[in-house]
Amino acid sequence: MSTLFDPFTVRNVTFRNRIGISPMCQYSSQDGFANDWHLVHLGAFATGGAGLVIAEATAVEPRGRITPFCAGLWEDAQIGPLLRITQFLKQHGAVAGIQLAHAGRKAGASRPWEGDRLLGEEEGGWEPWGPSAIAFGDNLPRAPHEMTVQEIHGVTARFVEATRRAVAAGFEFVELHAAHGYLAHSFLSPLSNHRADEYGGSFENRTRFTLETFRAMRQVWPENLPMAVRLSCTDWVEGGWAIEDSVELSKRLKAEGADFIDCSSGAIVPDAKIPFAPGFQVPFAERIRKEAGIATMAVGGITDPRMAAEIIAEGRADIVLIARESLRDPHWPARAAHELLGSRFSSQLPVQYCMV
Template structure:
């Protein structure tokens, strides 16, 4: 029996296998509103054979978008637009749908990646950014506005309201984005957090605001629905956030009922020195899981079914999230099932797709034609 294709229970949600569609920003929303591209993209990913689909980072306020093309969930228009995309997925797939909520912090107001991804000036459509401290992401950039008590209160309200909207949309769970140098990660990392109040300095203080946001979202989310957190397990920088601090953060999250920790890394500064390679981030998920007992999700250069199977079967992580591999091969889960002798769900329109030697990947089905 394939470990990768074994079910996993997350509160009242049971996912059929451990393959997760990683949240992948598409950068084509207009004023935060999803459009037909999101329906096409998400529907394609929903038919991949994965056990869970996480919608891309969705900003809780306009200033929290990474780029002008980011999804948002802050008013009735953004809610209704996202509903259309989710409804398209629901019409054709039973895959559980999770929404990733976040705020880009000082990395907001950036151009889309295929136009360089650099900070946008006001003249070019940019906006003011917010962060724990007035420290720019990159030397020479305009410094963000340090969040005062009023700003922190505004963000607490924004995360709560976005969660209520997500619940109305009927998502199966939420993942909080506290990684990749965005706002919640900025509070955690001493590289970006230079506050001297109760939200800066010690590890306890730097964790305070992200934990407050977790508690707010958990309170708005029905008890039956899971809540996970994506972290950057290390900044890849001296004196930065590291694995031991990530473990401490995961322990605090565990006491609050976190359902998984998605262990990524990096993003806090262009000065980071990342060493990449196949499965290079798996040890982070493994360390967090071993030290805390929390369900973990691993990401990063996981490309082959055998590699994913080994990660789950060895206990290094409970789930694997695939991003670029699924963009390149939107039926990655089908091929993994064929290689590992497992089965996946597919719509009957596709039942005749597999070659004869892999006809069983959809289970005991009958497909006849006149």
């Protein structure tokens, strides 16, 4: 039986414990560049004891940003500020991870605190791309440009280039974002993908973009470092992508060299009925772990250290990811250890904090 504070080794990378910080967009970059905000935001999670810190959805091309202020890794100049951050994370014992992403048909919006609405081109918005010319709806009513096969291959190439830059920036863990209605997920789901060519229709065709992109990324990502894919394990809509599809895709991703499936859900359409509750997505992590035989990450409403410890002890997932609770308490792992273990965690903290 593993505990929350046991180390975990995958390929040549050892996570000091089973707690990761989930990727969270900060909408605080200029031209995609990381800055002091990101150093402090991400750095606090390392000093707080997390085993893994995953930097926010980072766009592989400008068109793939959700907002004009999203992070990016589409040019070499963006590597330097990230390298400073990964060095800090590693110096303080955390594995430095990054999520690479393309926003697809959900691109070109304003920041959440500026209304979370579609931006017109006159206010800095742009034409979104997707598998089919079907809009997300609600706050994002613009139908995307239906990508040609050549454009699909071009985006895969952008993922590969960004993956190379992630290596140069010192990351030790990379995650392909194929969840939450963004580009890869929009290819997977029959709700957003109505294509009649080799990228739409059957399960084989709808999963082609994700599998091809993952395969190409794996070729340039070092053999000794782990890779993950974040899936929306279900669309929560009748006729949409379902957990059975996620199990099958996870098996195929494992065969391509994936080490983890990060198990999220939803966000492909605005009106799905999602049964939010503490740990409501854990059953997906458990099922994929058992049925696809791949390590999983559980995320969603995990705030209680005892719940996190149980998820690991019961073998329902290999890593728990904390998102919003880590914004309330960036040192959540240290607090959880204090509650569960007393002082026995201090060896996992920076020396400056060893007295906690």
